[in-house]
Amino acid sequence: MTARALEFVRDLLTGRRGCGCDTCPVASPLRPRKLLLFGSPNVGKSVVFNQLTGSYAVVSNYPGTTVEVARGRARLGDLWLEVVDSPGAYSLAPLSEDEQVAQRLLLEEPLDLVLHVVDAKHLARMLPLTLQLLEARLPLALDVNIIDEAERAGLRVDSQALSRSLGVPVVATAAARGVGLERLRAVVSEPAPAMSTFTVEYPPPIESAIGQIAKLLSGDYRNSPRALALLLLQRDHGARARLLRTQPEVAAEVDRIVAAAESEYAQPLAFPIALSRQQAADRIARRALEQAGPPARATLAEVLGRLSIHPVAGIAMLPAVLLLIYLVVGRLGAGVMVDYLDKGLFGRHLNPALTGFVSQLLPWPTWAALFVGEYGLLTLGLRYALAIILPLVAAFFLTFAVLEDSGYLPRLALLADRLFKRIGLSGRAIIPMVLGLGCDTMATVVTRVLGSRRERLIATFLLALAIPCSAQLGVILGLLSGHPLGLIIWAGVVLSVLLTSGFLAARLLPGERPRFYLEVPPLRLPSPRNVLLKTYSRLKWYAAEVIPLFLLASVLIWVGEVTRLFPLLVAALRPLVGAIGLPAQAADAFLFGFLRRDYGAARIFDISSGGGLSGPALLVAMVTITLFIPCLAQFLVMQKERGLRAALAVGAIILPLAFGVGFALNLLLVGLRVQI
Amino acid sequence: MPEPGLSEAAEELLAGLWLARENGPEPPCPVDEASRPAAVRELVEAGLVEEREGLPSLTPAGEAEASAVVRRERLAERLLADVLALGDQLASEAACRFEHLLRRGIDDRICTLLGHPRVCPHGSPIPPGACCQVGAEEAGKVVSSLADLTPGQRGVIAYVHSRRREMLHRLLAMGALPGAPVLLRQRFPSYVFDLGQGQIAVDQETARDIYVRLSDERASTRPRRAWFAPRLRRRRGRG
Numbered sequence: 001m002t003a004r005a006l007e008f009v010r011d012l013l014t015g016r017r018g019c020g021c022d023t024c025p026v027a028s029p030l031r032p033r034k035l036l037l038f039g040s041p042n043v044g045k046s047v048v049f050n051q052l053t054g055s056y057a058v059v060s061n062y063p064g065t066t067v068e069v070a071r072g073r074a075r076l077g078d079l080w081l082e083v084v085d086s087p088g089a090y091s092l093a094p095l096s097e098d099e100q101v102a103q104r105l106l107l108e109e110p111l112d113l114v115l116h117v118v119d120a121k122h123l124a125r126m127l128p129l130t131l132q133l134l135e136a137r138l139p140l141a142l143d144v145n146i147i148d149e150a151e152r153a154g155l156r157v158d159s160q161a162l163s164r165s166l167g168v169p170v171v172a173t174a175a176a177r178g179v180g181l182e183r184l185r186a187v188v189s190e191p192a193p194a195m196s197t198f199t200v201e202y203p204p205p206i207e208s209a210i211g212q213i214a215k216l217l218s219g220d221y222r223n224s225p226r227a228l229a230l231l232l233l234q235r236d237h238g239a240r241a242r243l244l245r246t247q248p249e250v251a252a253e254v255d256r257i258v259a260a261a262e263s264e265y266a267q268p269l270a271f272p273i274a275l276s277r278q279q280a281a282d283r284i285a286r287r288a289l290e291q292a293g294p295p296a297r298a299t300l301a302e303v304l305g306r307l308s309i310h311p312v313a314g315i316a317m318l319p320a321v322l323l324l325i326y327l328v329v330g331r332l333g334a335g336v337m338v339d340y341l342d343k344g345l346f347g348r349h350l351n352p353a354l355t356g357f358v359s360q361l362l363p364w365p366t367w368a369a370l371f372v373g374e375y376g377l378l379t380l381g382l383r384y385a386l387a388i389i390l391p392l393v394a395a396f397f398l399t400f401a402v403l404e405d406s407g408y409l410p411r412l413a414l415l416a417d418r419l420f421k422r423i424g425l426s427g428r429a430i431i432p433m434v435l436g437l438g439c440d441t442m443a444t445v446v447t448r449v450l451g452s453r454r455e456r457l458i459a460t461f462l463l464a465l466a467i468p469c470s471a472q473l474g475v476i477l478g479l480l481s482g483h484p485l486g487l488i489i490w491a492g493v494v495l496s497v498l499l500t501s502g503f504l505a506a507r508l509l510p511g512e513r514p515r516f517y518l519e520v521p522p523l524r525l526p527s528p529r530n531v532l533l534k535t536y537s538r539l540k541w542y543a544a545e546v547i548p549l550f551l552l553a554s555v556l557i558w559v560g561e562v563t564r565l566f567p568l569l570v571a572a573l574r575p576l577v578g579a580i581g582l583p584a585q586a587a588d589a590f591l592f593g594f595l596r597r598d599y600g601a602a603r604i605f606d607i608s609s610g611g612g613l614s615g616p617a618l619l620v621a622m623v624t625i626t627l628f629i630p631c632l633a634q635f636l637v638m639q640k641e642r643g644l645r646a647a648l649a650v651g652a653i654i655l656p657l658a659f660g661v662g663f664a665l666n667l668l669l670v671g672l673r674v675q676i
Numbered sequence: 677m678p679e680p681g682l683s684e685a686a687e688e689l690l691a692g693l694w695l696a697r698e699n700g701p702e703p704p705c706p707v708d709e710a711s712r713p714a715a716v717r718e719l720v721e722a723g724l725v726e727e728r729e730g731l732p733s734l735t736p737a738g739e740a741e742a743s744a745v746v747r748r749e750r751l752a753e754r755l756l757a758d759v760l761a762l763g764d765q766l767a768s769e770a771a772c773r774f775e776h777l778l779r780r781g782i783d784d785r786i787c788t789l790l791g792h793p794r795v796c797p798h799g800s801p802i803p804p805g806a807c808c809q810v811g812a813e814e815a816g817k818v819v820s821s822l823a824d825l826t827p828g829q830r831g832v833i834a835y836v837h838s839r840r841r842e843m844l845h846r847l848l849a850m851g852a853l854p855g856a857p858v859l860l861r862q863r864f865p866s867y868v869f870d871l872g873q874g875q876i877a878v879d880q881e882t883a884r885d886i887y888v889r890l891s892d893e894r895a896s897t898r899p900r901r902a903w904f905a906p907r908l909r910r911r912r913g914r915g
Binding site: 090091093095121122124125128153155266267268270271274275278309310311315410413414415416417418419421426427512513515516517518519520 | 797798799840841842843844845846847848849850851853854855856862864865866868871872873874875876877878879881882
């Protein structure tokens, strides 16, 4: 106990540990210096973060995927630095959930330094955000990142000129290549720089309004009066809420000043404000950027990047990408890895050994069945989790991380937008939809990146209905790979259900059509380290989420068996399963499916391997399982993200729909005497 | 329908009735007090205005004519602001006179030239004309919505207009500001355009919200005044 206390005190004194008090005004030995990385999406913030901390954060090319805030520690000499990676933000007036988080990180926590990371190529477009940070009177340094790409475009950045113009330290880096990191570390470990005196000058009506509002502001806003006045002039909800909390008595007067300023302009004040900032940014960028030479010849990545969004070539490239997913997930994951782990490791070695061991330890068959029986915790729960599902999901997450980090996903989004509009989604929804092919539960969480409640609801519904997760996909591809016709029918039916339901949902749900806008990042070669780290962190999330549920499912099934409830439920399901032409054993696969969607697929896999399913029945089972009610984990997440009513409604639609489609397909296959 | 050939004062009164009902931010063009009674008589005789419950009110024919007058006035404002870069009082006053020259047919040509704008510089809707429905490719445009450019065409963003305020803020934040150079790369399956060194993809609806002044060799070298420069009150005296 004493030793731990001593260690705690030592950590406090050496700055390894904060005192937990977030209101410490300055960094002291008790509170390590805190550095916030700030910037728009796709500027390599997360790469800078990784380079500084050596630890992991989700790196992404897609605006919105860094919703979670990554925190880490950097050791620079004998100084410990707490580094926070904020979600991508385009402006200090937040529009998205990400930007709200970013703004809160900026204004609500004490910071010793804000490092604004920008893409050197887009300096002029990104400087307005630097100017906003300066207006907020935050201790600032600028990291002009990805200079290698700018140099390829023939641009040279004069960081000294930039530093003189802005009055803050500026460092040029190519973080992914390790260029400029020495200087970056030096800048972030120096004591906070003197406050810059740079100000953007706005047109007279706005300047006068800023002056009037700033005079009224006297509370502690952790933001300069000028910056807050500018936010109020743009009718930023967050700023107004802060005003009402701190100084409700001046709110009416502020509103009057804002309205008076607005009457001077035909458009919202955000326009002239943005334009003044942009003009100032252009002036600064002109002095700091030099067209040193002609752009280098297009690289392979640039040519591919252009081709990948080309209306013909881009769509032609799609099958190649799908094939890649298939090869990695279907062949490597479902084929090689599952075979080795399931049949080899568990089937031949672990299961017999465990069964023998537990049977000796627990001579009561009922109790032994909990661990090693047909549905045992170890022989079934753990085996499914570790030997069948985990390798599939790992293979998928690996592929997804490569697609994400290469910048291909936004391209896929812009290719898909037109089609997706038909089913009530924007192209942006391609991210959760493709991720759903890995794990629908995780994808349901990721629907947060979508713009409206309506779009999130439609995406949640379609994920639950018609997007098979990698576990199902692996099993389905494995079982149907020998039957090309079966595979085509399966894909055709699931796709038609997806499109038809989406089409109907888009018609029936009230609300505006989603809008689509997206920055297209350059196609980049992903860094293997980031890809592996990202796959690892997703797998960790998955394992924490899934393995307990697998084990829980095993326990539930055992309880069901012991109490005779399970056979009763299976018996109740049997007529339903029989109606769609499946053998009676398949009934428990559907019950398993309730507990875990992929569990159901794995069960079908078992039945089929035993020769219990073949031909049309197998196909019907695959289609119904794909459409069938989401797994327990997904249901819980749906409920958490969309509310209980929405989750129940989705369930109530899917259950009859899945069996209805299975029933119709069976009739059709039998009627047409289709041989598979 | 025959050309009504209304006097300028009568047209302004018609537009005034329309504007009063629209209740937008825009004040009507001034009407000379002396010519007012004659103008009212003219409108009543033409069957465009009638008295209802003691107040002048538009007849169905008057409705159509007033809409045409307002359309001409707002197109004139757009033309003066976007192409001639007039600002302030000058543009507003000029528009009040200029509109009377845009007789039937000419207004459609101006509308086409400006890429069928949907709102005037004050943000009020421009009643659409027959030309706006045709939607055919026309030559000789100066301003065009991004959605009507052909791939490879360049220009400078003239203005951005969206019904959705949030969309506007988003586009501004991404750097789609007046004065920013753009180059349309492709229209299908999504609109992709270069904005500075970067690339942005949008759907058709959003592309329609971005108006571009097309680059050509006649382009003035003088930097253009912002289209949303402060609007000085152009008002006729109260009463």
